[in-house]
Amino acid sequence: MANAVQKITLSPSRDIPFNKLVLAQTNVRRIKAGVSIEELAESIARRGLIQSIHVRPVLDAGGEGTGMFEVPAGGRRYRALEMLVNQKRLAKTASVPCVVSNPSGPILAQEISLAENIEHAPLHPLDQYRAFKDMLDGGMSDEEIAAAFFISTNAVKQRLKLTAVSPALLEIYADDGMTIAQLEAFSVSNNHARQELVWDAIKNSWSKEPYQIRRMLTENTVRASDKRAVFVGLEAYETAGGDVLRDLFQSDDGGWLQDVPLLERLVTEKLQMMADEIANEGWKWIEVAVSFPYGAANGLRELDGTPIDLTSDEQATLDALREEFDKLQTQYEEADELPDDVDQRFGEIETAIKSIEARPVRFDPTEIARAGVFVSIDMDGALLVERGFVRAEDEAPTTPEAGTDPGVDGSDVQATGSVQRAVITIGGQLADPDEDEEDGHKPLPDRLVMELTADRTLALRDKLANDSATAFLAVLHKFVRDLFSRYRAQGVAMEVFVRGTVFPVQSEGLRDTTYARSIQARHEAWEKRLPTDVADLWDALSALTGTEQAELFAHCSSFGVNALYERADRYGNGAISTHGVQQRLADANHLARAVGLDMIDAGWRPTVGNYLGRVTKARILEAVREGAGEGASQLINHLKKGDMAKEAERLLADSGWLPEPLRLADGDLKAIDTNAGDEDEALPEFLASDNDAVLADQEEKRLDAAE
Known part of the structure; x- marks a missing residue:
């Protein structure tokens, strides 16, 4: 006959007055975690006691009940009830639902306390x-x-x-x-x-x-x-x-704005509305785009306007702001760190002063009738209006004075009767043909090398402009090559008669780089100091100190830097040969080393737009391997090209990696035979022709989920 299964007997429950309960020392919870006692008390006040408390009778020395009960499990509930009693929100004798266990049973109180806490499953x-x-x-x-x-x-x-x-x-x-x-x-x-x-x-x-x-x-x-x-x-x-x-x-x-076509339409409509308002001023033409490339105004004459004077109220406000700024500066000049409110006030004052000092300019109505305006969006999303540019064909039919008018970038630009129109961007992006998707280690595309060397040329100009000694030496070097017949003046990086170099190919955003803005700010500062009439220029330059003359000399000479790569005609029918391009880039390396140019310090970083999205997967992996290590390259080698380029941008952001056209050659450069002819010589690998044989992979399929 089978043995009967032993039935489990559950502990009885009963209501016990709160003042008959005491907290047991056997409760295993010692560290506060989760909901606080205060929050639990408020929950009990709102919803009542959802879960009863486990208690054991307190026995005297003879093993008899004392009428008191200890709480080995439910200590937080006990303390929450105790808080409500102390706050007079619960009576001391209020009945508390309890489960009463046998104090002399085989299960320890600590086991009960531990089981209750461990077996509690958090809500999914x-x-x-x-x-x-x-x-x-x-x-x-x-x-x-x-x-x-x-x-x-x-x-x-x-x-x-x-x-x-x-x-x-x-x-x-x-x-x-x-x-x-x-x-x-x-x-x-x-x-x-x-x-x-x-x-x-x-x-x-x-x-x-x-x-x-x-x-x-x-x-x-x-x-x-x-x-x-x-x-x-x-x-x-x-x-x-x-x-x-x-x-x-x-x-x-x-x-993230999901409806991109709607955003583009709203941008166009708002820009058009702004352009319509500006058109009422009487300008001959207005160019509108989300952004214009660096040098879009090359070849155009910029009008000299007259700033409108401050009103008495504006002058009083400006004086008060400057006084407050000086007072705060004096008060906190010894402080290691500014209080947040003071730092914020400094920013507000600087913004207000800048707003007042940015005076609108008045132009001659006759000049307005032949000039135009560029309307675009600045980096911070503000409307950018650049007024007063005259095309060569719109100049008044009068005999010009000797010389040429300085272009907006400080170079002497001769009128040619035709002006290259600004490149219009679509949605803030330059239209570019799709790049090949093959994975082979093919040479860098000519256009990409042109864009990269445009960045390097501009950064080199900026660096040279801050190094007057090297600028003087570079110009002297060019003058000697011009004067002495045993030297050749072709294929040099310093084009000193000063003629600003136009960048026909450039990456989007070149205009907004640190070095481009530095050059523009410096040029505008000198422009304000120099006289308007050319007849006064000699005396004005003579009046400058030696240091000022040297700084201006360095600034002007920097515009002669041409470190651009360009695709030369192999048969010598172009303006420069392959050998001439080599000489120019080698000369630019001498100059970059002399001024200590580092494109990373200058602010260049590899991005999808300026490099990684423009090269093959093999080159992306090579870049990550060089900049972030073999392990990092293995993390992304399985990705599609678009995703790989984006991940590579993140991995290389702070790596200090540069593509070949932006690096300085290691060690001293070999001497260049300046007497050699212009015969073809093999270019470095990164300058090699796209016609060189490379292995091509099958075209990658697009990721459907990412389209």
Whole structure:
């Protein structure tokens, strides 16, 4: 006959007055964690005691009950009730539901306390989201839910934001198929089909980090910090029906604008509206674009306007601001660090002074009738209006004075009757033909080398302008080569008669680089100091100190720098031969070494736009290998080219890596035979012709989920 199964007997429950309970010393919880006692007390006051307390009778020395009960499990609930009693919100004799265990049983009180805490399972985040959603549907607001559970409103919004995620992905998360961080990344987009495509594309990959998910979901959007978005304004964009994707789980810099065509239309309309207002001033032409390339005004004469005088009120405001600035500067000149409010006030004063001093300019109406205006968007999203440029064909039909008019970049530009029009950008991007996708280690494209050397030329100009001794030596070197017949003056980097070099090919954003802005600021500062009438120029230069003359000499001579690569005619029919290009670049290396040019210090960084998206996968991997190490290159070698370029930009951001055209040659350069003819010689690998044989891979398929 089988033995009967021993039945389990549960401990009885009963209501015990609170003043009959004492906290046991056997409770294993010693460290505060989770919800505070204060929050638990408020929860009990709102909802009552949801879970009873486990107690044991307190026995005397003879083993008899004393009428008191100790609490080995439920100590936080006991302390919360104690707080309510002390606050007079709960009576001392209030009945507390308790489970009473046998004090003489085989189970220790510590085991009971430990089991209660260990066996408590935290709520799954998805269950929390669903509960919050039910309460929201039941009429509670985000703020009311947050207040009820003593959490921030943002925490509630984060959980509710998961409603944007596809139900299929929610189920995958519930089955532990992805992490909470990955699920949160998907909430950036509301497009369930797109989310599922992205997951299908990466689910079998070893690399499926949240940042990668966010990037794939937002790659066809525009950041709210983009100058086009700032120019239009998020409010105007949303009013027009545009959607903004936002990330509640990490800083999103304002979010992403999803409707790019709408943004482009709003940008165009606003620029056109601004141009229409400016047209009322009587200008002959107005060029409108999101941005213009560096040197867009080359060959145009810039009008000399007269700043409009300050009104008495403006002058009084300016004086008061300067006085306050000087007072604060004196007060805190000994401080190691400025208080936040003072630092903020300094910024406000500087902005206000700059605004007042940026006076509008009055032009001669006759000149306005033949001149034009460039209208674009500045780096910070503000409207940029550059007035007063006259084309050569619009000049008055009068005999010009001897010499030529200085161009806006400080070079002597002779009128040719035709002016190269500014390159119009589309959506802030230069239109470029698609680059080949082969993976072979092919030579760098000529256009890319031209763009890179344009950056180097401009940075070299800026560096030389701050080194008067080297500038003087460079010009003297050129003069000697011009004067003595045993030297040749061809193929040199210093083109000293000073003729500014136009960059027919350049990367987008060259105009906004640190070195371009430095040159422009320095040029404008000298322009303000020099006389308007050329008849007064000699006396004005003579009046400068030796140091000032040297600084101006360095500035002017820097415009003669030409470190550009250009594709030469192999048969000598062009303006410069292949050998001449070699000589120019070698000469530029001498100059760069003399002034200590470092393109990283100058501010150049490899990006998708200026290099990584323009070369083959083999060159991308080579760059990452050189700049970030073999391990980093292996992390991205499986990616499609577009993703690889973006990841490479991140990996190389602070690596100090430079492509070959921007590096200085190691060691001393070999002497160049200046008496040699212009016969062809093999260019360095990075300057080799695209006709050199290279192996080509099959064209990569586009990632459907990222289109």
